[in-house]
Amino acid sequence: xxxxxxxxxxxxxxxxxxxxxxxxxxxxxxxxxxxxxxxxxxxxxxxxxxxxxxxxxxxxxxxxxxxxxxxxxxxxxxxxxxxxxxxxxxxxxxxxxxxxxxxxxxxxxxxxxxxxxxxxxxxxxxxxxxxxxxxxxxxxxxxxxxxxxxxxxx
Amino acid sequence: xxxxxxxxxxxxxxxxxxxxxxxxxxxxxxxxxxxxxxxxxxxxxxxxxxxxxxxxxxxxxxxxxxxxxxxxxxxxxxxxxxxxxxxxxxxxxxxxxxxxxxxxxxxxxxxxxxxxxxxxxxxxxxxxxxxxxxxxxxxxxxxxxxxxxxxxxxxxxxxxxxxxxxxxxxxxxxxxxxxxxxxxxxxxxxxxxxxxxxxxxxxxxxxxxxxxxxxxxxxxxxxxxxxxxxxxxxxxxxxxxxxxxxxxxxxxxxxxxxxxxxxxxxxxxxxxxxxxxxxxxxxxxxxxxxxxxxxxxxxxxxxxxxxxxxxxxxxxxxxxxxxxxxxxxxxxxxxxxxxxxxxxxxxxxxxxxxxxxxxxxxxxxxxxxxxxxxxxxxxxxxxxxxxxxxxxxxxxxxxxxxxxxxxxxxxxxxxxxxxxxxxxxxxxxxxxxxxxxxxxxxxxxxxxxxxxxxxxxxxxxxxxxxxxxxxxxxxxxxxxxxxxxxxxxxxxxxxxxxxxxxxxxxxxxxxxxx
Ligand SMILES: Cc1cc2nc3c(=O)[nH]c(=O)nc-3n(C[C@H](O)[C@H](O)[C@H](O)COP(=O)(O)O)c2cc1C
Ligand code: SF4
Numbered sequence: 001x002x003x004x005x006x007x008x009x010x011x012x013x014x015x016x017x018x019x020x021x022x023x024x025x026x027x028x029x030x031x032x033x034x035x036x037x038x039x040x041x042x043x044x045x046x047x048x049x050x051x052x053x054x055x056x057x058x059x060x061x062x063x064x065x066x067x068x069x070x071x072x073x074x075x076x077x078x079x080x081x082x083x084x085x086x087x088x089x090x091x092x093x094x095x096x097x098x099x100x101x102x103x104x105x106x107x108x109x110x111x112x113x114x115x116x117x118x119x120x121x122x123x124x125x126x127x128x129x130x131x132x133x134x135x136x137x138x139x140x141x142x143x144x145x146x147x148x149x150x151x152x153x154x
Numbered sequence: 155x156x157x158x159x160x161x162x163x164x165x166x167x168x169x170x171x172x173x174x175x176x177x178x179x180x181x182x183x184x185x186x187x188x189x190x191x192x193x194x195x196x197x198x199x200x201x202x203x204x205x206x207x208x209x210x211x212x213x214x215x216x217x218x219x220x221x222x223x224x225x226x227x228x229x230x231x232x233x234x235x236x237x238x239x240x241x242x243x244x245x246x247x248x249x250x251x252x253x254x255x256x257x258x259x260x261x262x263x264x265x266x267x268x269x270x271x272x273x274x275x276x277x278x279x280x281x282x283x284x285x286x287x288x289x290x291x292x293x294x295x296x297x298x299x300x301x302x303x304x305x306x307x308x309x310x311x312x313x314x315x316x317x318x319x320x321x322x323x324x325x326x327x328x329x330x331x332x333x334x335x336x337x338x339x340x341x342x343x344x345x346x347x348x349x350x351x352x353x354x355x356x357x358x359x360x361x362x363x364x365x366x367x368x369x370x371x372x373x374x375x376x377x378x379x380x381x382x383x384x385x386x387x388x389x390x391x392x393x394x395x396x397x398x399x400x401x402x403x404x405x406x407x408x409x410x411x412x413x414x415x416x417x418x419x420x421x422x423x424x425x426x427x428x429x430x431x432x433x434x435x436x437x438x439x440x441x442x443x444x445x446x447x448x449x450x451x452x453x454x455x456x457x458x459x460x461x462x463x464x465x466x467x468x469x470x471x472x473x474x475x476x477x478x479x480x481x482x483x484x485x486x487x488x489x490x491x492x493x494x495x496x497x498x499x500x501x502x503x504x505x506x507x508x509x510x511x512x513x514x515x516x517x518x519x520x521x522x523x524x525x526x527x528x529x530x531x532x533x534x535x536x537x538x539x540x541x542x543x544x545x546x547x548x549x550x551x552x553x554x555x556x557x558x559x560x561x562x563x564x565x566x567x568x569x570x571x572x573x574x575x576x577x578x579x580x581x582x583x584x585x586x587x588x589x590x591x592x593x594x595x596x597x598x599x600x601x602x603x604x605x606x607x608x609x610x611x612x613x614x615x616x617x618x619x620x621x622x623x624x625x626x627x628x629x630x631x632x633x634x635x636x637x638x639x640x641x642x643x644x645x646x647x648x649x650x651x652x653x654x655x656x657x658x659x660x661x662x663x664x665x666x667x668x
Binding site: 021022023024029056059065066067080083086087119120121126128132135140 | 164165167168169194195197330331332333334335336338339340364371372373374375376407409410411412413414415426427428429430431432433447488489490491492496497498519528532562564565566567570575578582585586
């Protein structure tokens with residue numbers, strides 16, 4: 001699903017956003033969307049295009065939880081770890097899902113089919129616990145049902 | 155064929171609203187996707203247009219659709235899921251909807267619908283009376299920032315209006331990161347035009363031609379809706395080169411964060427918008443003097459800005475007449491966690507916490523006793539039921555070391571382990587720290603270890619003193635409220651729930667007995 005690194009295309013993405021005021025985050029988001037991550041190779045390219053130092057660009061990429069160096073799996077599951085979900089059994093639900101896929105927080109499994117990431121609030125707190133599966137919201141999460149849904153997508 | 159309103163709000167969608175809309179459309183109904191009314195336990199809550207008003211049914215699953223059609227849902231027929239006119243529902247009747255008056259009612263992407271429901275009157279009046287009178291109106295209304303700090307909005311606007319600069323900005327803080335809060339999201343999905351109008355009023359008032367709305371990547375639905383709403387307004391000329399009149403340009407750009415809670419702090423947010431690490435800036439200078447790209451900047455929460463149009467349209471006094479103490483107007487209370495009737499409840503300040511949790515929220519969803527309520531997000535204290543007489547008002551909460559914050563109220567039943575909650579507060583601080591202050595970056599990690607030692611029974615007394623000291627250091631040695639307020643959930647857990655810190659097994663034994 002995620003594309004291989006393509007410098008020409010990456011450069012086109014950077015240039016398409018370069019005129020924005022403060023273009024770095026939009027660029028990193030766009031690269032992430034295209035390549036599933038912001039690979040090492042992107043640092044130098046972005047730095048050069050925006051006239052920044054590599055250290056600056058690297059510093060920004062490493063600061064934000066969303067920007068990862070390695071591609072995510074085909075199915076990205078974001079499970080809420082925050083308080084409102086905790087109040088409705090979110091901790092236990094998350095543990096069950098992680099255990100089923102034998103993954104730790106942020107990990108991707110061997111066949112790169114599933115990545116499970118922690119999030120701190122999806123704004124679905126009135127129907128906790130909540131999750132986002134490839135961007136689709138899920139509420140009142142029951143581990144067995146969520147696991148089955150993920151398995152069906154693999 | 156009568157129209158059916160089906161929420162397209164992310165929470166309703168998470169509970170199956172898209173499939174319901176699809177099934178109803180296939181049955182020939184005219185579907186309008188709206189936001190949510192905020193009665194979350196009834197979602198998906200559909201509404202059918204009838205001669206007697208909009209009749210609600212909920213919670214509707216896709217499996218209910220054929221039975222509903224057989225019962226004559228399209229003409230408001232009787233059915234077990236029928237809740238009657240939504241406005242007449244007791245949960246709605248107790249509210250005073252100002253900021254959320256249109257949310258769940260209008261088509262969020264229709265400028266026409268917005269105007270038909272009173273939209274754009276506020277901006278129109280602002281343009282008529284001029285910027286100085288507009289700022290005066292906002293000041294007189296008593297409107298305070300809804301992002302957490304409760305700073306008077308008018309004072310901030312005046313500061314930026316008075317600043318001399320070639321370029322100024324309005325920045326809307328839509329980085330709603332507090333657990334248990336979803337009002338900004340609901341508004342961006344249900345009535346985005348009111349936010350656009352509010353941002354426009356602020357920009358006109360301070361003399362800015364450009365605004366940014368900084369939202370979060372955890373809100374893909376809200377961002378998509380808001381982007382479409384911007385395009386719809388732009389298509390009418392409401393944004394663009396002549397937004398405020400001939401050659402009086404104004405436009406709004408949506409930006410998305412990248413998963414950092416601290417970017418909700420206003421100066422970290424500005425850094426992030428500039429394309430930097432989201433690190434908190436030292437103040438002064440204040441953003442109104444040197445904010446985004448060093449230019450005078452008003453930064454306000456979504457709800458603060460989205461309330462401005464109502465104030466401008468209805469007058470400062472009408473707003474200021476509502477409320478409690480120095481907390482004027484209404485607050486969008488967001489009830490979440492283990493509560494029977496969760497959702498968004500907009501009411502004048504002044505309800506007691508007990509009224510909110512029991513009368514409005516109906517107690518816990520689990521049916522067990524309420525044991526703790528965390529108000530104001532992850533940096534807010536845990537309140538036990540003995541504090542339920544606290545009125546919902548900025549000063550009254552602060553007097554009890556509590557926080558109204560952005561309006562989150564998260565309920566826990568008696569199975570909650572408060573030592574785990576205290577530990578989590580420190581863990582969250584460590585994960586989300588911007589790294590600038592040592593107490594926040596390192597102290598939060600040490601704090602978790604100290605709690606672990608207390609629970610393991612290692613030097614209990616000394617470690618209890620140590621955690622207090624650590625919290626004191628965090629309070630005093632932090633540049634922003636992430637480090638500075640993390641002590642509140644920790645200390646409140648220690649103060650009101652000391653039993654949970656007895657040992658690692660004391661909690662299990664206690665729960666078994668409850
Ligand atoms: C760690 C931290 C996180 C914050 N998160 C938010 C947020 O998500 N949304 C928000 O509006 N304000 C947030 N604030 C408050 C902002 O710094 C600022 O006070 C607010 O945006 C000002 O707007 P207002 O006056 O309209 O409330 C946060 C503050 C801190 C210290
Ligand atoms: S308290 Fe924490 S988040 Fe706030 S400025 Fe200091 S290190 Fe950064």
